[in-house]
Amino acid sequence: MLEIKYFTQNITLTGELKDFVEEKILKLNKFVDTIWEARVDLSYSPTHNKNQVFRLEINLRLPDKILRGVARGPDLQTALDIVDKKLRRQIEKYRGTWQKRKRKSKKATGK
DSSP: OOEEEEEESSSOHHHHHHHHHHHHHHHHHHHHHTTTTTEEEEOTTSOHHHHGOOEEEEEEEOSSOOOEEEEEEESSSHHHOOOOOOHHHHHHHHHHHHHHHHHHHHHHHHH
């Protein structure tokens, strides 16, 4: 079962926002079903450029790898969309190398 941990700084995590983040992470879990844990770091810094006041970092822990996506944006939804694209790209790359390893091990064992 996928465990999602939230860490916030200068922001209150509402139920609606939490549901939105969980929905995105569960969609990523469909592409690769071996995600053990997702760590979500949310922060708000009003002193940054107004287009970068929200920072979102998501770390996905897989059996032999950690995938990480970080983005800043004017709102959390925008940052989440950017992180989602970054993580999807990394998952595609991970799946490709994982499938190559699987094929090589089958060739080596003669199955």
